[in-house]
Amino acid sequence: MFTKNKYFNKNNALKLTVYAIVIGIFWIKMSYIQSNIFSLNVENANEASILAFNPLSSIFLIFGLGILLGGRKGMFVSYILGSVLLYVNVLFYREYNDFITIPMLSQVANLAGMGGSIKTILETTDILLFVDVVIAAVLLFYLKSDRLTQFMPKRREGFLLALLAVPLFIVNLQWAETERTDLLERTFDRNMLVKYIGLINYHVYDAVLQGKTEMKKTLADSNELVPVINYMNENKNEDSDRLEGVAEGKNVIALSLESTQTFVVDNTLHGEELTPYFNDLKEEGIYFDNFYHQVKQGRTSDSEFLLANSMYPLNRGAVFFTHSGNDYEAFPSLLKENGYFTNVMHANDKTFWNRNVMYDSLGYDEFYSKEDYEITEEKSHGWGYLDEHFFADSLNKMKDMEKPFYSKMITLTNHYPFSLPEDKKLIEEGETSSGTLNRYFQTIRYQDEALKQFVEEFKQSELYDDTILVIYGDHFGISENHQEAMGEYLGKEINDYEQFQLQRVPMLIYGKGIKAEKNHTVGGQIDLRPTLTNLLGIEDSNPVQFGQDLLAENRRQLMVTRDGDFANENYVGIQGVCYDRETGEEVPSEDCAPGFEAAEEELNVSDSVIYGDLLRYLKETEMVTPEENTKDS
Ligand code: GP9
Ligand code: MN
DSSP states (O other), X not given: OGGGSSSSSXXXXXXXXXXXXXXXXXXHHHHHIIIIISOOOOOSHHHHHHHHHTHHXXXXXXXHHHHHHHHHHHHHHHXXXXXXXXXXXXXXXXXXXXOOOHHHHTOHXXXXXXXXXXXXXXXXXXXXXXXXXXXHHIIXXXXXXXXXXXXXXXXHHHHHHHHHHHHHHHHHHHHHHTTSTTHHHHOOOHHHHHHHHOHHHHHHHHHHHHXXXXXXXXXXXXXXXXXXXXXXXXXXXXXXOTTTTTTTTOEEEEXXXXXXXXXXXXXXXXXXXXXXXXXXXXXXXXXXXXXXXXXXXXXXXXXXHHHHHSSOOOSSSOHHHHTTTSOOOOHHHHHHHTTOEEEEEOOSOTTGGGHHHHHHHHTOSEEEOGGGSOOOSTTEETTEEOHHHHHHHHHHHHXXXXXXXXXXXXXXXXXXXXXXXXXXXXXXXXXXXXXXXXXXXXXXXXXXXXXXXXXXXXXXXXXXXXXXXXXXXXXXXXXXXXXXXXXXXXXSOOOHHHHHHTTBOOEEEEOTTOOXXXXXXXXXXXXXXXXXXXXXXXXXXXXXXXXXXXXXXXXXXXXXXXXXXXXESSEEEETTEEEETTTOOEEOGGGXXXXXXXXXXXXXXXXHHHXXXXXXXXXXXXXXXXXXXXXXX
């Protein structure tokens, strides 16, 4: 008989019902908040389903832990804490359009801002977000009848619930990976994390990330900076004054071109140039044709990191996310000390790549993000604001800016999936076997046209006389998944060497007083900062920089990738295999041994600085080191 069954008696049926209802109402509330209060840009039915599903594992986890620790009361405490966590995020989101992170909690300034406006972000209807707490209380504590005893969860049920959270989360993650691969490793936008794994799981993830970061930092001490400084001294470039100070006191516009690779420069499709404007412009400035991007998973943000710090980004994850709380002695701070107004212009969400947080650490005065541009539907496509409008608005902002300024501009239209409105397609698409590459040609061509409008207007403006433009590609746009199609376009087989060479991105320094030159030195984004400080004639006292002035004669020509591969004057070393840099022919691997060794050491030293947050010891170490040297001698 059903009622006699040990497990399926009426009491257990009631218990299951209470479980189901309490879990259900929390689930509904969390889903409501995630899909109606937050704007998570749900793009298709699959994403909507993931969003609806993702609260479940976290609910099992928090209720399970609650029961395990405190039975029925514990479950209720979890219900309340969960509700408060959701609500605090709602308030924070209304103010900042972002989710709380642990480093953000420690940034008092941010929260002080919020405190001031707390009253304005409370809404009367918010009370409805707590109605379910009352329902849960009634169900958990007051529901009983003559024949049925009260809801009394057992600890082992709590354990089971918490345990079930694991497979539920795995299903969630696998499902999310159908939309975004390597979700947790690539930690893009917090909006994206919340969309795919849910708000509570996002907080768990954030806590894990924080724990890992703190651990590395805690274990580090100031002694670790000494070998770093020694390494820097050993590898220092001979001082070269070439072009030193030629741009002294000038404004600087560093223009990062999205996904722009060198292979498009001076190249054609259907007999038409892909970048006609840039091709001419580069003849008027200093153009580097052996300049490589050095980014990893943090993509654009990694390229920004390289420029700002002349240090390597991390091999896993985006340093903009994982180490935004570190001490840096970054380029924007340096310029600020030298009287510059420093800013970033990028018409995307300010939270993307954690920029709003990291930019403070790098010392930017201002970040002009999406909300600072006059974005309309007609002026947008795909990723958002079309480059031509971004350029036009940005130039207007710069005209009114206090001088001298340093503006870091980041374009967006030439981003995967490389789509454009019909009337912006200025060239027929490609005919290779990759749709991605075929469309890339069109967005590259569009970007060039937008660049033309920008630079031409810039030349007509008053800015022209005292501003230098530094234009460079942030990273590849066409990944190795499209090697075959790339081979079809370039008319050669894309082997490892060719693939490596495809990681070159254009780099141009242009402005009044800058004499045109073709520069073939081997370098990368890590070299941008020392190159710029030299041109601006600014004394840069930060000793922890891995780059070398690209304009210096006899510079160390070494470009190290995050994979430990490298290019130097003579060779390209890829995963233990050595190639002649000019011909691409394989040569004995011994030829590359010193290069590989140097690359490995360089990356290790750079990583130790970031993981140990060692720049926080810079001042005291600099004071100690000379004394020690005197003792030794
Ligand atoms: C997003 C833009 C693109 O704001 O910088 O980022 P990416 O995907 O290229 O790293
Ligand atoms: Mn990018």
